[in-house]
Structure formats: C-alpha cells, structure tokens
Amino acid sequence: GIQVEQSPPDLILQEGANSTLRCNFSDSVNNLQWFHQNPWGQLINLFYIPSGTKQNGRLSATTVATERYSLLYISSSQTTDSGVYFCAVEPLDFGNEKLTFGTGTRLTIIP
Amino acid sequence: DTAVSQTPKYLVTQMGNDKSIKCEQNLGHDTMYWYKQDSKKFLKIMFSYNNKELIINETVPNRFSPKSPDKAHLNLHINSLELGDSAVYFCASSHRTGGGGAQYFGPGTRLLVL
Numbered sequence: 001g002i003q004v005e006q007s008p009p010d011l012i013l014q015e016g017a018n019s020t021l022r023c024n025f026s027d028s029v030n031n032l033q034w035f036h037q038n039p040w041g042q043l044i045n046l047f048y049i050p051s052g053t054k055q056n057g058r059l060s061a062t063t064v065a066t067e068r069y070s071l072l073y074i075s076s077s078q079t080t081d082s083g084v085y086f087c088a089v090e091p092l093d094f095g096n097e098k099l100t101f102g103t104g105t106r107l108t109i110i111p
Numbered sequence: 112d113t114a115v116s117q118t119p120k121y122l123v124t125q126m127g128n129d130k131s132i133k134c135e136q137n138l139g140h141d142t143m144y145w146y147k148q149d150s151k152k153f154l155k156i157m158f159s160y161n162n163k164e165l166i167i168n169e170t171v172p173n174r175f176s177p178k179s180p181d182k183a184h185l186n187l188h189i190n191s192l193e194l195g196d197s198a199v200y201f202c203a204s205s206h207r208t209g210g211g212g213a214q215y216f217g218p219g220t221r222l223l224v225l
Binding site for chain 2: 031033035037041042043044045048084086088098099101103104
C-alpha cells in the first residue's frame with residue numbers, strides 16, 4: 001500500500017516562530033488532507049488539498065502532486081497550535097476514499 | 112450544532128463484555144467511517160459506509176460489526192472485548208459524490224478494556 005512519511009516527528013518552538021511540516025507519499029494521490037489533533041484529542045480538518053496552494057489565516061498548505069509531497073506552513077505560532085499534525089492521502093487508483101494517515105508531527109509551542 | 116457526534120465519550124469495561132458506540136452526523140454527508148487510533152497515535156480506517164452500503168471493510172476481527180441504519184448514523188458493536196481493543200475510536204463523515212472530499216471527525220470514544 002501507499003506509504004506516507006511525515007517530518008520532522010517532533011518540533012518544539014517558541015511562540016511567534018514559523019514552521020514548515022512536510023508530508024512525502026510514495027504513490028500518486030487524488031486526495032490529500034491535513035489534520036490537527038489538539039491536546040484534548042479532537043481531530044480538526046485543516047485542508048483538503050490534493051494539489052496547489054491554499055491559505056487559511058496563519059496556516060497555508062502546498063501540495064506538489066507530481067513530486068509527491070505536501071507542506072504545511074504555520075506562521076506566528078501560538079500555544080493553541082500545539083498538538084499533532086497528520087497528513088492523510090488516498091491513492092489515485094483507489095476509489096473508495098480510503099485515507100492512509102502518516103505518523104504525524106508533534107508540535108509543541110512554548111510561551 | 113455539533114457536526115459529528117459520538118456516544119459515549121468514555122467507555123470502561125471488562126474483558127468479554129459486549130459494547131456499542133454510536134455516531135451521528137448532521138452535515139448531510141453520504142459517507143461515514145470508523146477509525147481506530149492506538150496508543151502510539153496511529154490512525155487506521157476500519158470501515159466505511161456510503162449511503163448505508165458497506166464499501167470499506169479492512170482486516171478487522173469479526174467481533175467488530177458496523178451498522179448504518181441511515182445516511183446520518185453509523186454504529187459500531189464490539190463483541191467479546193479484549194485488552195487489545197483498548198484505543199480511541201473515531202467516527203468521521205464526508206461527501207463522496209464527485210470524488211474525494213474532506214473528512215470531518217467526531218470527538219472520539221476512549222475505550223478501556225480491563
């Protein structure tokens with residue numbers, strides 16, 4: 001099956017810093033999503049981004065489908081950004097919306 | 112007002128018992144899912160229903176049986192619970208028509224089997 005690798009596995013930053021999280025995947029995809037799991041366990045959908053660039057406030061994401069990677073940018077980090085960020089993909093040849101999740105990047109923002 | 116809701120939020124039970132988790136979504140989506148998140152935070156899909164039809168059935172012990180009475184509801188029944196079933200179970204939904212869609216997750220059910 002498709003492999004999804006996220007880097008870095010852990011990231012500790014001061015409040016106000018910027019960060020870039022990366023997601024590499026091993027096969028062509030028709031669905032890529034970024035999620036934030038907050039410290040209380042809630043999974044929030046950040047972006048649905050199989051290709052191109054999207055922005056939502058301090059967060060933006062870019063997927064380069066031909067090179068099989070996606071980047072999540074967080075600017076001016078706040079403590080509420082802490083948590084685990086997951087990338088999830090659906091392979092191009094699988095039509096049943098079976099998302100495969102990466103192992104996540106744990107982000108800790110220090111005040 | 113909640114988009115995807117699950118009950119109960121916490122479930123503590125003894126080995127061998129049978130339990131159910133319920134999920135409801137009010138987003139008008141046509142596809143619902145069950146995921147399992149283990150102690151290392153790894154998320155894996157278990158089942159998916161589209162318009163009440165089972166479309167994804169991963170390699171899951173047959174002690175786990177999903178049921179979708181209508182498009183807005185998806186339940187998970189677990190028989191003869193084992194220690195290894197302890198995990199967080201998430202329900203999610205999406206709108207599938209026209210290709211992949213963003214998935215929205217419920218708050219999770221934390222299951223602890225003693």
